[in-house]
Amino acid sequence: MDAGTREPAAAARILDIRKRIDEIDQALIDLWQERARLSQEVGATRRASGGTRLVLSREREILERFRTALGADGTQFALLLLRAGRGPL
Numbered sequence: 001m002d003a004g005t006r007e008p009a010a011a012a013r014i015l016d017i018r019k020r021i022d023e024i025d026q027a028l029i030d031l032w033q034e035r036a037r038l039s040q041e042v043g044a045t046r047r048a049s050g051g052t053r054l055v056l057s058r059e060r061e062i063l064e065r066f067r068t069a070l071g072a073d074g075t076q077f078a079l080l081l082l083r084a085g086r087g088p089l
């Protein structure tokens, strides 16, 4: 695998770090999929009981939580998370 350097100690360290990055990426993928499934279940349950498709006050809370923790990128990330759960508007 290309570590991007010919220096053996640096290459070994980079490959080591990449193992953890790959684990984190897999956890993110799993969590993303779990969240989307749960969000879809909430939406289906609410619609089946005559409720609304979305609850914008709840979405605002989520957007604010991500913005507070991560700044502007957090807002973008939260928008993608919300879209994955309820589809495009």
Ligand SMILES: C=C(O[C@@H]1C=C(C(=O)O)C=C[C@H]1O)C(=O)O
Pocket (backbone or CB within 6 Å): 038, 039, 040, 042, 043, 053, 054, 055, 056, 058, 059, 062, 081, 082, 085, 086
């Ligand atoms: C999942 C829900 O339904 C929708 C999806 C949300 C989400 O993905 O977090 C939040 C609010 C709702 O618009 C919910 O109300 O909790």
